[in-house]
Amino acid sequence: MTGVLTQITSRQWRIHYTRLILTIVGIALGVAVFFAIQTTNVTLVNALGGTIEKLAGRATLQVTGGDTGFSEDYLKTVRATPGVALSEPVTETMATLAMPEGEKIVVLGLDTTSDLKLYSDMFDEKGLEVKNPLAFTSKADSIAVSRKFADRYGLKDGDKLPLRTQAGTQEFTVRAIFRSAGAGDVFDGNVAVVDVYASQELFGKKGRFDRIDVMNSPNVTVDDLKQRIRAEMPAGITVERPERRSEGLENTVSSMHLGLTVMSFLAFTVCAFLVFNSFAISVNQRWKEIGVLRAIGVTRGGIQRMFLTEAAIVGVVGSIVGVGIGFMLAEAAIGVVLNVSLTVYGAAASPGALEFNYGFAVEAIVAGVVVSLLAAWLPSRAGARLDPIAALHDIETRTSKDVANLPRLAAGVVLLAAGLLLTTFSTPTVGLNIQLFYTLLIQAGMILLLPKFIEWGSRALRPLMNYFFGVEGLIAVETLIKAPRRTASTVGALMIGLAFVYSTGAYIISQKAAIDGELDRSLDVDILVTSSQQLQTTSNHFSAVTAASVMSLPEVAIADTLRISSVNYGGEKVSLLAHDMKSYFAMSPNLLEEGDRQAAESKTAEGKGVLISKNLAYRGNLRMGDTVKINSPTGTLELPVVGMLSYSRSEKGTIFIDKGVFQKYWNDTDVDDILIDLRPGTDPVQFKQRVQAAIGGEQDAFIYTHDEFKKWVDGLIDQFFALFYLQMVIAIFVAALGLVNTMVISVDERRRELGIFRAIGGLRRQVMKMVLLEAVAISLIGLAAGAITGLFNAYFLVHTAARVVAGFSVELIFPYTMVLTAVPFVIVVAVGAAFLPAMKAARTNVVEAVGYE
Amino acid sequence: MENNPIPVIEVKGVRKSYANGAEVCALDDVDLTIGHGQRVAIMGQSGSGKSTLLNLICGLDVPTKGQVLFEGRDLATMSDDDRTRIRRVKMGMIFQTFNLLPTLTGVENVALPLRLNGVALREANEKALAMIEKVGITKRAHHRPDEMSGGERQRIAIARALIFDPPVLLADEPTGNLDSHTGEDILSLLESVHSEFGTTILLVTHNEHAAEHCERRVTLLDGKIVADETDTSRTANVSSV
Incomplete structure (x- = not known):
C-alpha cells in the first residue's frame, strides 16, 4: 500500500512542484546553517589544537x-x-x-x-x-x-x-x-x-x-x-600535555560556539515551521483525495504514513542539499571565525583546509529528517483523522473547525506563560538543552495564539483598509478574520522568520548597548593607546619605558597603564587586568556597581583587594568580601572582592588587580594599553601625533579617542556576530520563501472561492486588488506577530542564553527601528509574492473554478 | 405578457466548441429567445450542453460562433468588466453546489454582491437580512454555510442571487443536491419569487418534476435544441398569480 500511496504523493509533487521546491529549500537552509556552524567550529578547534601540537614538536x-x-x-x-x-x-x-x-x-x-x-x-x-x-x-x-x-x-x-x-x-x-x-x-x-x-x-x-x-x-x-x-x-x-593545552583553547572559544549553536537551533525552528506550514497546506489541498482514499479502504495509519513518508523523503533531499550549502557557507565563514578567535580571544590558529566531516553530515541529515518528520506529524495526523464523508462532501465543510477555540487559546496562553516564566526564574544549572526548550514553548504558544492574533490584527486593520482601499480592502481583511486557519499558515511563516531576525537583532543591539555603557563607565578616558588590534595578545606589548615616555607628555593630565593577561580560575581562563588603581579610579568615577568606591580604591591600590566582573561573580558564585584565589607564576594570591562591575571583555569573567601586585607576582612590567585624560584645551588629534612621535613610529601603536575606540569595539562586535548576520539573512530568505509558498498555495486553494466571487459579479481588478490587499494585511499582521515573538525570543536570548554563554544577562533593547524599517520591505515582498497569484486569480476561468474539485 | 414577450435573452445561431485535443462541439446552431417573466426549463441528459448554454447566457463564457444578446446587447462584444457588472446586477445565479463562500456567514454571503458594488457595509447587511427574511431563513442568517443544511444553503444562495432584484435568475440544477422534500421547497420558493418579482427564470435541470414548475421547456440533445414546448395551462396559471 505504501508504494501506491507514495505514487499518489509523487503525482502531487508534479502538480504542486513550487510547494515541494520551497519546502526542500526551507529544510536545506536550516540544515545548512546547522552544518556550517558545526563544521566551522570543528575546523577552528582543529586549527587551534593542531597549531599548539605542531608548535610543541616532539614534546610530551x-x-x-x-x-x-x-x-x-x-x-x-x-x-x-x-x-x-x-x-x-x-x-x-x-x-x-x-x-x-x-x-x-x-x-x-x-x-x-x-x-x-x-x-x-x-x-x-x-x-x-x-x-x-x-x-x-x-x-x-x-x-x-x-x-x-x-x-x-x-x-x-x-x-x-x-x-x-x-x-x-x-x-x-x-x-x-x-x-x-x-x-x-x-x-x-x-x-x-x-x-x-x-x-x-x-x-x-x-x-x-x-x-x-x-x-x-x-x-x-x-x-x-x-x-x-x-x-x-x-x-x-x-x-x-600539549593536547590538553589545545583542549583549554577549545574551552576559550566555547562561548562563541555555544552562541552560534543557540542561533542555529533557532534557525532550525524556522525551518521546522516551514515544513509544518507546507504539510498543513498539503493536507488542505488533498482534502478530497484523502476522503477518496479513506472511502476506498486506506486506513488512518496509511494516510498518516503517506504524509510522513513524504516528509522523510523531502527531509532527506533537503538535508543533503543543506549539507552541500552548509559546507559552502562554512568555507565563507571560517576566515571570519579564525579572525574573531585571534582578535577577541587572542587564540591564533593556522588556517587549515576545511574538512568535510562525515559525522556532522550524517548528524545534520538525521536532524533535518527528524525535524521534517516532527513538523509534518501534526498535519499528517489531522489528515488521518479527517472524516471521509465530510472530505468527500462539498467544499463548504472544509472550514468547519474553529481554530481560535478556547482550548487552543488556553493552551497557547499556558505555553507562552510557561516559556516566559521558566526563562525568568529557572536556574542556569538545568543546562542549555532544557533552556532551549523554553524558547520552543514560547514559539509554540505564539503559534497556538496566532489565529486569535490574526483576528485582532485584522479587526485593527479593518477601518484603515476600508478608508484607504474601499470595499476590496474591507473584504480582504474580513477574509482573514473568517479564514484564520488558512491565514495562519502565511502569517506564521512570516512570524517565525521575522521573530528570528528581530530577536537576533535585539540580542546584538542589546550586547552593543551593554558594552557601550561598560566602556563609558570603565574606560572613560580621552585617549587610549593600545599596542595591538587584538583584545588579548601574548605579543606586542609596550615596554614600561615606552609607556612612561607617553605618560610624561605635558598634555597628559592623568594616565593609567593596563596590562591584559589571563589566569586560570575555577578551571576557566579568565581575564586578568592590571591597572594603576589609583589613576584608574580617578579616571572612572562611575566604575563600580557594587562596593564602596573609596574603600575599593584604597584596598586595590594597596594590593589588598580585587575588583571582579559580575559575570565572574555569577559563574563563580562570588559575593562581596569573598576571597579570590589567583595562581601566579611566583605563587598564589588570596585577595578579597572589594568591588564589582559589569564588564564583558571575557565571557568567562575578569579580575582587576593593581599593577604593583601584577609586577610583583608576574614579574612583568609590560603595558598593553595606556589610558589618558588630557589637560583641558588639548587637541586630541595633535596629541595623537605627539604620541606617535613619542613611540618613535617604530612599534605598532593604535591611538583612539574614546569615541573612536567605541567604534572600533563596535566593529569588533559586528565581526563577532558576522555569522549571526548571515543567519539573519538566511532567515529572511526562508521567511520570504514561506510567504511566496503560502501565497501561491493560498490562491490555488481558493480557486473555487475566487471563481464564485467572479461568478456573482466580482471584477477581475477587484479580485486582484483584494488578493494583493490581503497579502499586505497578512504581511502587516505577520510583522506585528514577528515583532512580539521576536521580543519574547530576544528576552530569552539576553536573559537566559547570554547567561549560559557569557555569564551575564544584558538589558533588553528591542530594535524598533529594525521593525519599522522592515515594514516597506515586508510589504514589497508580500505584494511581490502575491502578484503572480493575484494575476492568476483575476484570470480564473470562472466556469472551471466553480466546478473545481 | 405571454402574447407579446419582450426578449430579455436572445441566443442566435450559437455554436460552442472546445479544442481539447480533438474539437468537441458542446452547442451547435442554437437559437433561443426568452421573454421577460418567462420560466424556462432547459432540459437534457448529461453532456447535452445545458450548462454550457447557461454559462454563455450569463456571460461567463463566450460563443465560438453566433451571438448571445442580453436586453438587446451582444455579450461577446462587451468587456469582461461589463459582462461581470451585468451578472452582478441583472442576473442572479444559483448553482447545484450552492457556491457560497465558506468563510462568510449567510448574511455576509448575501451582502457580498452589494458590497462589490460599493454599498456601505451596514446598508448591505440590512438589505441582505431583508432578503434572507423573504426567503424564510432569518434564523440561519448569521451561521456559516457548513452550519446549514443543503436546503438552507440553497435559500441563502437564492437570497444572494436576488439581492439586486435582477430581471433574470439563472439556476443550474438548484435541486440536484437536495432531497425531494427540500427540493420541492426550493422550487416553490423560486415560483413565489417569480410571482412576486416577475423575474425571468432559466432553470437548467434534468429533473422532470422540477421542469413542471416552468411553463416553457427547452430540450437539448447533443448540443442542439430538439424540443421547445410551452405549457399554455401553466402560462395561464402564472399570469393569474
Whole structure:
C-alpha cells in the first residue's frame, strides 16, 4: 500500500512542484546553517589544537605560565627533575614584518646552541640549510625562516628581514632555512626562529620564557614526570600535555560556539515551521483525495504514513542539499571565525583546509529528517483523522473547525506563560538543552495564539483598509478574520522568520548597548593607546619605558597603564587586568556597581583587594568580601572582592588587580594599553601625533579617542556576530520563501472561492486588488506577530542564553527601528509574492473554478 | 405578457466548441429567445450542453460562433468588466453546489454582491437580512454555510442571487443536491419569487418534476435544441398569480 500511496504523493509533487521546491529549500537552509556552524567550529578547534601540537614538536609535556610567561630560573628546576630527557625553553611571539605587506609571522625563540632534537621535524639534517652554523648561533641578529616563507619572499642566506619588535624595527639576517614541517608548517609557513635569549630582549620578555617544552625519559611515564615537575612549581605554572593545552583553547572559544549553536537551533525552528506550514497546506489541498482514499479502504495509519513518508523523503533531499550549502557557507565563514578567535580571544590558529566531516553530515541529515518528520506529524495526523464523508462532501465543510477555540487559546496562553516564566526564574544549572526548550514553548504558544492574533490584527486593520482601499480592502481583511486557519499558515511563516531576525537583532543591539555603557563607565578616558588590534595578545606589548615616555607628555593630565593577561580560575581562563588603581579610579568615577568606591580604591591600590566582573561573580558564585584565589607564576594570591562591575571583555569573567601586585607576582612590567585624560584645551588629534612621535613610529601603536575606540569595539562586535548576520539573512530568505509558498498555495486553494466571487459579479481588478490587499494585511499582521515573538525570543536570548554563554544577562533593547524599517520591505515582498497569484486569480476561468474539485 | 414577450435573452445561431485535443462541439446552431417573466426549463441528459448554454447566457463564457444578446446587447462584444457588472446586477445565479463562500456567514454571503458594488457595509447587511427574511431563513442568517443544511444553503444562495432584484435568475440544477422534500421547497420558493418579482427564470435541470414548475421547456440533445414546448395551462396559471 505504501508504494501506491507514495505514487499518489509523487503525482502531487508534479502538480504542486513550487510547494515541494520551497519546502526542500526551507529544510536545506536550516540544515545548512546547522552544518556550517558545526563544521566551522570543528575546523577552528582543529586549527587551534593542531597549531599548539605542531608548535610543541616532539614534546610530551609543556610548562607554561599563562600569557605573561614565567621566570627563566624555572628551566634549571625542570632540567633538574629526574625523568626529563629533553627540555627546551621557548618564547613565542606573533610579530609583524616591517615591510609593506605587514604580514604576521610567529617568531619562536629557541636555544640555538642546543641540538633542538625536540623540533627534529623542522631541524633535521636533511632539511636544514645553514651555511655558517657558527655565525647562526653566535650572532644576535640571526634568524632562521621556513622554506615556504623563504620561497614566498625570495629570501636566501644573508638576506635582511626587518621585523617590528618592542625595541622598534629590528633588521635580522637570514642565516638558516628549515623545513616547513612540524612547527615550521604553522600559519602557512610564516615561522621564524631566533635565539631565545635574543628574543627575550627584542620582544620584552627579559628573564622570562613563554614555555618549556619537555620530553620524558623512556623509563618515566608522562604522567609521573608531570607530577614531579608540578611538585617543584608554584601553582600559577601549569604542566600539561600539549593536547590538553589545545583542549583549554577549545574551552576559550566555547562561548562563541555555544552562541552560534543557540542561533542555529533557532534557525532550525524556522525551518521546522516551514515544513509544518507546507504539510498543513498539503493536507488542505488533498482534502478530497484523502476522503477518496479513506472511502476506498486506506486506513488512518496509511494516510498518516503517506504524509510522513513524504516528509522523510523531502527531509532527506533537503538535508543533503543543506549539507552541500552548509559546507559552502562554512568555507565563507571560517576566515571570519579564525579572525574573531585571534582578535577577541587572542587564540591564533593556522588556517587549515576545511574538512568535510562525515559525522556532522550524517548528524545534520538525521536532524533535518527528524525535524521534517516532527513538523509534518501534526498535519499528517489531522489528515488521518479527517472524516471521509465530510472530505468527500462539498467544499463548504472544509472550514468547519474553529481554530481560535478556547482550548487552543488556553493552551497557547499556558505555553507562552510557561516559556516566559521558566526563562525568568529557572536556574542556569538545568543546562542549555532544557533552556532551549523554553524558547520552543514560547514559539509554540505564539503559534497556538496566532489565529486569535490574526483576528485582532485584522479587526485593527479593518477601518484603515476600508478608508484607504474601499470595499476590496474591507473584504480582504474580513477574509482573514473568517479564514484564520488558512491565514495562519502565511502569517506564521512570516512570524517565525521575522521573530528570528528581530530577536537576533535585539540580542546584538542589546550586547552593543551593554558594552557601550561598560566602556563609558570603565574606560572613560580621552585617549587610549593600545599596542595591538587584538583584545588579548601574548605579543606586542609596550615596554614600561615606552609607556612612561607617553605618560610624561605635558598634555597628559592623568594616565593609567593596563596590562591584559589571563589566569586560570575555577578551571576557566579568565581575564586578568592590571591597572594603576589609583589613576584608574580617578579616571572612572562611575566604575563600580557594587562596593564602596573609596574603600575599593584604597584596598586595590594597596594590593589588598580585587575588583571582579559580575559575570565572574555569577559563574563563580562570588559575593562581596569573598576571597579570590589567583595562581601566579611566583605563587598564589588570596585577595578579597572589594568591588564589582559589569564588564564583558571575557565571557568567562575578569579580575582587576593593581599593577604593583601584577609586577610583583608576574614579574612583568609590560603595558598593553595606556589610558589618558588630557589637560583641558588639548587637541586630541595633535596629541595623537605627539604620541606617535613619542613611540618613535617604530612599534605598532593604535591611538583612539574614546569615541573612536567605541567604534572600533563596535566593529569588533559586528565581526563577532558576522555569522549571526548571515543567519539573519538566511532567515529572511526562508521567511520570504514561506510567504511566496503560502501565497501561491493560498490562491490555488481558493480557486473555487475566487471563481464564485467572479461568478456573482466580482471584477477581475477587484479580485486582484483584494488578493494583493490581503497579502499586505497578512504581511502587516505577520510583522506585528514577528515583532512580539521576536521580543519574547530576544528576552530569552539576553536573559537566559547570554547567561549560559557569557555569564551575564544584558538589558533588553528591542530594535524598533529594525521593525519599522522592515515594514516597506515586508510589504514589497508580500505584494511581490502575491502578484503572480493575484494575476492568476483575476484570470480564473470562472466556469472551471466553480466546478473545481 | 405571454402574447407579446419582450426578449430579455436572445441566443442566435450559437455554436460552442472546445479544442481539447480533438474539437468537441458542446452547442451547435442554437437559437433561443426568452421573454421577460418567462420560466424556462432547459432540459437534457448529461453532456447535452445545458450548462454550457447557461454559462454563455450569463456571460461567463463566450460563443465560438453566433451571438448571445442580453436586453438587446451582444455579450461577446462587451468587456469582461461589463459582462461581470451585468451578472452582478441583472442576473442572479444559483448553482447545484450552492457556491457560497465558506468563510462568510449567510448574511455576509448575501451582502457580498452589494458590497462589490460599493454599498456601505451596514446598508448591505440590512438589505441582505431583508432578503434572507423573504426567503424564510432569518434564523440561519448569521451561521456559516457548513452550519446549514443543503436546503438552507440553497435559500441563502437564492437570497444572494436576488439581492439586486435582477430581471433574470439563472439556476443550474438548484435541486440536484437536495432531497425531494427540500427540493420541492426550493422550487416553490423560486415560483413565489417569480410571482412576486416577475423575474425571468432559466432553470437548467434534468429533473422532470422540477421542469413542471416552468411553463416553457427547452430540450437539448447533443448540443442542439430538439424540443421547445410551452405549457399554455401553466402560462395561464402564472399570469393569474
